[in-house]
Each structure stands twice: as C-alpha cells, then as structure tokens.
Amino acid sequence: MLIVEHFPVLIVALSLLSAFTILIAGWVNKKSCCFISIATILVQLVMAIFILHHVLTVGTIHYWLGGWKPPWGIEYLVDALNAYILIILLFLALLCAIYSKRSIEHELPHKIVPFYTIYQLLITGLCGITVTGDLFNMYVFIEITAISGYALIASRGGIALKASFVYLILGSIGACFFLLGIGFLYSVTGSLNMHDLSLLLPPLYGNRVVQAAFVFFLVGLSIKMALFPLHIWLPDAHAFAPSEISALLSGIIIEVCTYAFIRVCFSVFTLNFIKLLPLFDFLCWLAAIAMLYGSILAITQLNLKRMLAYSSVAHMGYIMLGVGLSTSTTFGLTPALMHILNHALMKACTFLVAGAFIYKFNLWDITDFRGLGRRMPYTTIAFILAALAMIGMPPSVGFVTKLYLVLACLEAGKFVFVAVIFFSALLIVFYFWRVIEYMYIRVEEEEKEVKIEEIPWSMLIPVLLLASLCFIMGIIWIFLMPYPPILRDINSMFGLGVVP
Secondary structure (H helix, E strand, O other), rough: OHHHHHHHHHHHHHHHHHHHHHHHHHOOOOHHHHHHHHHHHHHHHHHHHHHHHHHHHHOOOOEEEHHHOOOOOOOEEEEEHHHHHHHHHHHHHHHHHHHHHHHHHOOOOHHHHHHHHHHHHHHHHHHHHHHHHHHHHHHHHHHHHHHHHHHHHOOOOOHHHHHHHHHHHHHHHHHHHHOOOOOOOHHOOOOOEEEHHHHHHHHHHHHHHHHHHHHHHHHHHHOOOOOOOOOOHHHHHHHHOHHHHHHHHHHHHHHHHHHHHHHHHHHHHHHHHHHOOOOHHHHHHHHHHHHHHHHHHOOOEEEHHHHHHHHHHHHHHHHHHEEEEEEEEOOOOOHHHHHHHHHHHHHHHHHHHHHHHHHHHHOEHHHHOOOOOHHHHHHHHHHHHHHHHHHHHHHHHHHHHHHHHHHHHHHOOHHHHHHHHHHHHHHHHHHHHHHHHHHOOOOOOOOOOOOOOOOOOOHHHHHHHHHHHHHHHHHHHHHHHOOHHHHHHHHHHHHOOOOO
C-alpha cells in the first residue's frame, strides 16, 4: 500500500493527537497553542493535496481501519468529491488559525488553551465527516464537530451563551433525526457501510422504512446546514461567536454538512431512488424561498455579523438550488459544488473583516462604520472585493455561480428560479451598498486628517488572500468552463450530467 493511502486516517488521527498536545503544551506555554494548531493544519493540508493528486491520477482510496474488511469494519473512502471538500476545509481552517492568534489574544486572553484545543477537535470532526465511508462513523464525527462548535460559540460568554444553547438544542434534534435514519437503514439491511448500503437498498426502494430514513436524513441534515426554515439557530450563532469561528461556521461547517447530505443522497440512496420521489423539486422551492428570505432579513440588520449570517441563509439556498437541479440538467452537481468553494471564500473573508472592525475599534453596527474606508483602507478594500463577488460582478466567483445556476434553470425549464436569482442579487446589492456607503461616503465633516490604523499583518494577510481569491478563482472557473475537470469527475461518478 502506498503511503498516500494511509493519509485519510492520518489526517484524522494527527488532528486528534494535536488537540491533546495543545492542551498539555498550554500548561507550559499558552502561546505555543496557536503555533501547534497552525503546524498541524498545514501538515493536514499538505496531506490533503497529496490525497487529491492520488485520487485524480490513481483512483479512489479505500482504507480499512484495523484491517477489518467492510461491511464488518469501518472504511475510510476518499474519492474526488471528499478530496475536493477536504482541501477547502483545511485551507480555510489554516487561514482562520493564522488570523486567530492576535484576535483570540485580544478577545479571549484567558481562554487561549481551551480555545485551540477545541478548535483542533472541530477540525478533527470536520475531517472525519469528510473521509469516512461509514454512516454511523459519520454521525460520530458530526457530533464531535457540533459539540466543539457549541463550546467555541459559547467561549465569548454573555449573549453568545444563549446563541450556543439554541444551537445545542436544534443541533441535538438534527443529530437525533440523522441517527434515526441510520437506525432505520440498519434495521432493513444490517449494514452501515455506505457502498454496501448502495448495493443492498435498490430492491427496497419501495419500502416505507427506507423512504422514512431518507426523510430523517433530509430533515436532520437540513438543520445542520441551516436550510430554510430550519435555520433559526444560525443568525445568533454566527453573530456572537468569535469572528474566526463565524468564518468557519459560515464558510465551511454548514458546507461540510451539505457534503454529508450529497454523500448520503448519491452514495447511499443513489440517483435511481432520488428520481422516484419528488423531494428534489421540493428542495428547489425551499432553496428559492431561502434565497429571498435570507436576503430580505439581511437588509433589516444593523449588526454586520447578523447581516452576514442571514446572507449565509440565502447562499445556502444557492447551493441547495444547485443540488435540487442536479438530476434534471447536464450540469449535474457542478453549480452546487462550485458554490461550496465560492461561498467559503466570500463569506470567510467578510466575517474576518467584521472581526477586524471589532478587534480594532469594537465596532459591531453598520451605522458606526463612518470613515472606516480611510482608517482601514486595506481591510475595507478586501470587504469590497468580497461584497462584489457576492453580488456577482464579473469575473468573480459569485458571477460564475450565478451563471451556472441560471444556465441550469434555463435548461431545466424552471424560469421562475432565474427571476429569483436575479432578484436575490439585487437585494444583495442593497445590503452591501449600505455598508460601503457608511465606510466611504458618510464621513464626519470635522475629520481633516485621518490616521491609518490597520489590523496586524497576521490578520490582514488571510483577509487579503481570501479577497484576492474571490476573483482569481472566478477567472479559473471561467477558464475551465463549461465542465471543470474535478467537478466533471464527481458528476460522472454519480451518473449525473453529460460529459462531452
């Protein structure tokens, strides 16, 4: 076995070991915690790059834990889909860890050791969800991720405790639905391995227990990924968590839960089952409502992070619209998978900028941003780039997402969703323009000379990198049109789309 084929389990094991190392090392020197976390995630990211290369050149990686052959043992399985997601989550986790050093020293100076310990456990859970090929193992990692998320949100204290508690209650309900779905499938198949289930389920597609299991998975994961109308935990959780955790919550955690939904739908139940039920059509309508509802609620917010949180509700609508259209167009999952990366870049950048305003001047409300464009020129330029990408300005990542979604809607003959996409984009223009107006136009008249007060470079570099990628990746996507190779491989793996 090639050493790369051991990397899926090493990515999880190394992260878990690092969490305990951070806890112990923190007793000696708490300043070492951040550096251990950064070094660990960097090693994980390098492993993920090798995994992606191996998957694209050699093939899918199958790793049997303890040498036990599935379905008796737990299997870690990495194909093009989860290799793609793994790169995104670890890249974003690395930037957030670098950004967090000065931010956490400022916001939570007495909680540095527990913060980084739990942060690394969060990364462990996310990696586990991504690489596992076993349903119950996925549930375990979803719970590790969720519990870590509850603790990290609550770490700020005050009103964040309430936000964390609401997330805990709803997250537990979602986990119970997911577990019930697993139990229902196990009761009729006797297996937990995803590939094994895909072989055992076809004769049982008409079974009410199997259909109920799919509904349980749909509802449970909809709570986890904050799909309208099960999103009510999200606004407060994103608004009051430490900013780097808000970036992860919006930029990757809900996207990894979306990956889990895609994996369950297409790897366990398969395309043939999905076509038997009209649930994906229903999903398209829910996504359309989410796009409008999230954008309208974002307009009403004065707190920048709450505005961005409701914007995440809208952008989950974009992703799920892509998933809903995947079975009826030649684009397959391309728009949805593309927007998972695009949204991660855009929303992580804007949340980190919001954290920069809090770090430097303790500014939360948009109406307090007067003159920030002159006082923090680089940070605000980064915000503008990310905002333009979210609006859909060419050649940004947001433009490419909207273009693919519009083409998919036109091909599917669902023209009403094209109107929803354009109207949602207009609403995005409205609420981001208001922020830019306060930063650049509504300036206090008595201010003659303004001192530039930028955030530290360790915070500014991740922000500028994400802002730049919002347009660099857009150009790359355009260059790879109409079928980006890795997304083409994923679609063909699930029997979706038409590969020319």
